[in-house]
Amino acid sequence: MKIVMLGAPGAGKGTQAIKIAEKYGIPHISTGDIFRANIKGGTELGMKAKAYMDKGELVPDEVTIGMLLDRIKEADCGNGYVLDGFPRTIPQAESLTAALEKMGDKIDFALDIEVPDEAIVKRMGGRRACPKCGATYHIEFAPPAKEGICDKCGAELIIRSDDKPETVKERLDVYHKQTEPLIRYYRGAGVLRGVDGTKELESVFQDLVSILEA
Ligand code: ADP
Ligand code: AMP
Numbered sequence: 001m002k003i004v005m006l007g008a009p010g011a012g013k014g015t016q017a018i019k020i021a022e023k024y025g026i027p028h029i030s031t032g033d034i035f036r037a038n039i040k041g042g043t044e045l046g047m048k049a050k051a052y053m054d055k056g057e058l059v060p061d062e063v064t065i066g067m068l069l070d071r072i073k074e075a076d077c078g079n080g081y082v083l084d085g086f087p088r089t090i091p092q093a094e095s096l097t098a099a100l101e102k103m104g105d106k107i108d109f110a111l112d113i114e115v116p117d118e119a120i121v122k123r124m125g126g127r128r129a130c131p132k133c134g135a136t137y138h139i140e141f142a143p144p145a146k147e148g149i150c151d152k153c154g155a156e157l158i159i160r161s162d163d164k165p166e167t168v169k170e171r172l173d174v175y176h177k178q179t180e181p182l183i184r185y186y187r188g189a190g191v192l193r194g195v196d197g198t199k200e201l202e203s204v205f206q207d208l209v210s211i212l213e214a
Pocket of ligand 1: 007
């Protein structure tokens with residue numbers, strides 16, 4: 001099962017992608033997590049990505065596409081994967097489609113988590129992230145059992161540097177201009193399914209599972 005998660009930054013893509021990956025035993029691949037791991041590791045790719053991420057802009061396609069296409073060729077991707085944060089531009093989607101076509105394959109579902117901009121700002125303000133395992137929490141809507149500590153791996157949670165209100169606004173603008181057109185792209189491919197992302201996170205998950213198992 002090959003799945004693409006769509007939705008604005010903060011819509012809940014990561015939260016739901018992790019749950020889908022656990023339920024179906026497929027890897028969760030987040031380009032944002034890959035960039036953050038590279039920033040932490042001080043790699044050249046990380047330094048390049050950081051300049052864009054800090055401003056709320058997209059990392060250029062020539063960096064991002066090759067990185068993702070390499071990742072989906074790894075051995076753990078044989079039974080599928082859930083992509084979170086990729087594609088974010090039409091050229092990224094086209095490259096993914098072309099690479100899959102070469103293997104006689106395609107994306108099975110593009111799941112769009114629909115949340116209006118007003119709700120996004122509140123979500124991003126309360127987001128806390130685990131720098132070690134990528135788990136995501138919210139101080140009000142999805143708090144960890146012990147304040148500031150990851151339930152899954154025990155690491156100390158952080159506030160992402162790109163979750164400040166000014167950067168969130170820029171990221172939403174970038175989303176509407178560059179990423180939202182993907183809804184049409186995947187509708188055209190016949191694989192788009194939308195869910196109401198303003199619901200409580202367990203019910204969003206149930207709605208997604210119903211789609212995947214229909
Ligand atoms: P994305 O990966 O789309 O950027 P996240 O999954 O990191 O978004 O979610 C953004 C924030 O909103 C996190 O703090 C998360 O805990 C919270 N969140 C996710 N889904 C919901 C929901 N259905 N209701 C309320 N808060 C949510
Ligand atoms: P995310 O963790 O998905 O919210 O991504 C955080 C940041 O990483 C984004 O604001 C972008 O700067 C960068 N990024 C992640 N995925 C992509 C992508 N597919 N294309 C370009 N930039 C990306």
